[in-house]
Amino acid sequence: MDVRERVQSMVAEKLGKVAQDLPLDLNLHTLDWDSLDLLELVVDLEEEFDITVSDERFGKCETINDLTEMISAVMQE
Numbered sequence: 873m874d875v876r877e878r879v880q881s882m883v884a885e886k887l888g889k890v891a892q893d894l895p896l897d898l899n900l901h902t903l904d905w906d907s908l909d910l911l912e913l914v915v916d917l918e919e920e921f922d923i924t925v926s927d928e929r930f931g932k933c934e935t936i937n938d939l940t941e942m943i944s945a946v947m948q949e
Contacts, residue, residue, distance in 0.1 A: 901934060
C-alpha cells in the first residue's frame with residue numbers, strides 16, 4: 873500500500889467510510905471534525921509513517937492529496 877492509499881484509508885476509518893469512496897480532493901476543513909479529531913489524525917499519521925509533522929505544515933493541508941504530498945516530503949527529508 874502506498875502513501876496515498878494509507879492516508880486515504882486512515883481518513884476513511886476516522887469518518888467510518890470506505891477509502892475508495894473518498895475523493896483525493898476532499899477538503900478536510902469541510903468535515904465535521906473538531907480540533908481533537910484533527911490532532912488524533914496527526915498523531916495517527918506520525919505513528920503510521922514514523923515522522924514528525926509541525927502544526928504549521930499540517931495547517932497548510934486542505935485535502936487528502938495535500939496530506940499525501942506533505943507526508944511524502946517529510947519522509948524524504
